[in-house]
Amino acid sequence: MSDLAASTHLGGMPVASAPTWTNPNVGMIALIAATYQAYGEDSLQRLRDGMRKLGRRTGQAMLDQGLVAKDCSPIEWGRFTHQLMELTGFYDYREITATDSLYEFIVPSSAWPYHEPMRHLGAPADACDIPADWDRGCLETINPRIRMTQPKCSARGDDSCLWRYELVDA
Numbered sequence: 001m002s003d004l005a006a007s008t009h010l011g012g013m014p015v016a017s018a019p020t021w022t023n024p025n026v027g028m029i030a031l032i033a034a035t036y037q038a039y040g041e042d043s044l045q046r047l048r049d050g051m052r053k054l055g056r057r058t059g060q061a062m063l064d065q066g067l068v069a070k071d072c073s074p075i076e077w078g079r080f081t082h083q084l085m086e087l088t089g090f091y092d093y094r095e096i097t098a099t100d101s102l103y104e105f106i107v108p109s110s111a112w113p114y115h116e117p118m119r120h121l122g123a124p125a126d127a128c129d130i131p132a133d134w135d136r137g138c139l140e141t142i143n144p145r146i147r148m149t150q151p152k153c154s155a156r157g158d159d160s161c162l163w164r165y166e167l168v169d170a
Helices: 005-006 023-040 043-065 073-087 116-119 132-142
Strands: 094-098 102-108 148-153 160-167
Touching: 005 148, 023 043, 043 132, 073 094, 073 102, 073 132, 073 160, 132 148
Parallel strands: none
Antiparallel strands: 094 102, 102 160, 148 160
């Protein structure tokens, strides 16, 4: 958990502290669910492709603005990700592994804010991983040697979400 999370969220703004329905990620889940319901399983890859394209552009903007260094390590990217996590309603997380070649952190299922919206909206189980393709697109621009995976996901029934950033051969 970050020091910010222990005391207040994003300056104590009540909207940011109540991500279940007020956070823009719920909007992405709604669009994913509606697209999936209207167009079926094949639509999910198109959604992933769109997120990845957005991520590549976002990654360039992050580099241009000096938010993260080109060819950063998995630990640098992982710790940078915590800032993004707090923007999207994740305040309870902890590092599992922190090295220059592997970074992992975990979010307990009870702290994941999107279970209820996913059920309500009828989203597919991998709806939480589709926006992660935005992150994967960022990494394609920032450091294509970092592979992001999510070996555990509470939306898929696991007791926690585990994010892994691993440095792989080019």
